[in-house]
Amino acid sequence: MTDPTVAEPWVAGPLTRLKEDARLISGVLLYPSGRAVGQFGFANAADVMSICALTSAINASARELGRQLDGKPFYEMHHAGAHRQVFMARATAGAQEFLFVGVFDRESSFGVVEIYFAEFQKALERLHPETQAPGVGPTGDFEGELNRSLDALFGPIGKR
Amino acid sequence: MKALAQVVATLSHVPGVVAAMIVGATDGLIVETSPVAGSAGATDPRKHTAALAAYLYSKVIRASDAARLGTPAFMRLEAERGHIFVVGAGDVVLVTIVTTDANLGRVRLEMMTAARDNS
Numbered sequence: 001m002t003d004p005t006v007a008e009p010w011v012a013g014p015l016t017r018l019k020e021d022a023r024l025i026s027g028v029l030l031y032p033s034g035r036a037v038g039q040f041g042f043a044n045a046a047d048v049m050s051i052c053a054l055t056s057a058i059n060a061s062a063r064e065l066g067r068q069l070d071g072k073p074f075y076e077m078h079h080a081g082a083h084r085q086v087f088m089a090r091a092t093a094g095a096q097e098f099l100f101v102g103v104f105d106r107e108s109s110f111g112v113v114e115i116y117f118a119e120f121q122k123a124l125e126r127l128h129p130e131t132q133a134p135g136v137g138p139t140g141d142f143e144g145e146l147n148r149s150l151d152a153l154f155g156p157i158g159k160r
Numbered sequence: 161m162k163a164l165a166q167v168v169a170t171l172s173h174v175p176g177v178v179a180a181m182i183v184g185a186t187d188g189l190i191v192e193t194s195p196v197a198g199s200a201g202a203t204d205p206r207k208h209t210a211a212l213a214a215y216l217y218s219k220v221i222r223a224s225d226a227a228r229l230g231t232p233a234f235m236r237l238e239a240e241r242g243h244i245f246v247v248g249a250g251d252v253v254l255v256t257i258v259t260t261d262a263n264l265g266r267v268r269l270e271m272m273t274a275a276r277d278n279s
Contacts, residue, residue: 080187109186111184111188111211111212112211112212112215114207114211115207115208115211
């Protein structure tokens with residue numbers, strides 16, 4: 001399994017550890033705006049692009065659903081498929097919010113992923129730089145943000 | 161089949177048992193647990209023990225199968241300051257955290273009986 005590729009170097013360590021400890025097959029860390037911060041398990045930028053867009057949309061829907069059903073947003077989601085399972089949750093580092101989506105199979109379990117995700121969350125809190133990376137907030141240019149982050153992860157189009 | 165709460169209550173009353181839990185065999189999530197003062201929510205260390213014990217037990221099943229020993233009957237993890245016992249019971253595993261001075265034979269017997277009654 002390949003090491004994570006990251007747009008922000010400080011997330012490489014926590015992502016590697018999460019991948020190894022929780023025995024994840026693949027995963028993407030992104031901003032709620034859909035901009036990718038790091039990934040592992042994917043060789044194709046188009047796949048990451050789709051996952052970022054879908055995760056961002058699912059997160060927005062889940063939050064609103066939570067607000068309507070429970071009076072507060074839902075922050076974590078788990079889907080158990082026949083062979084593979086998806087875990088989706090938010091993480092914070094200072095004032096900055098992230099989303100993480102990971103895929104695992106019978107080599108791991110939801111309980112194990114939850115444990116190591118909690119450690120991942122702590123590592124992000126501990127390691128995040130005081131000065132925020134420029135342009136992490138939503139700018140309204142969703143496609144542009146997505147493409148810039150994919151360039152950082154996989155190289156510019158034509159070199160991917 | 162005994163109520164899950166009753167199984168946990170029975171196990172937790174065995175001398176030396178610090179905590180007794182019923183845990184999902186595949187997801188590692190706690191189904192039922194004995195109460196421990198001051199431990200609740202996401203920071204409850206039993207949540208970690210439950211998930212990791214169930215995970216370890218799933219690997220023991222594979223190891224036992226690979227060694228052509230059949231289904232494991234019981235797992236005991238001996239640590240510096242106590243033991244973790246795990247026994248499978250269908251879709252769940254019974255997990256106990258036990259002190260070093262406990263009557264291990266009694267704990268094992270109670271867990272095997274509970275597992276048999278709940279399989």
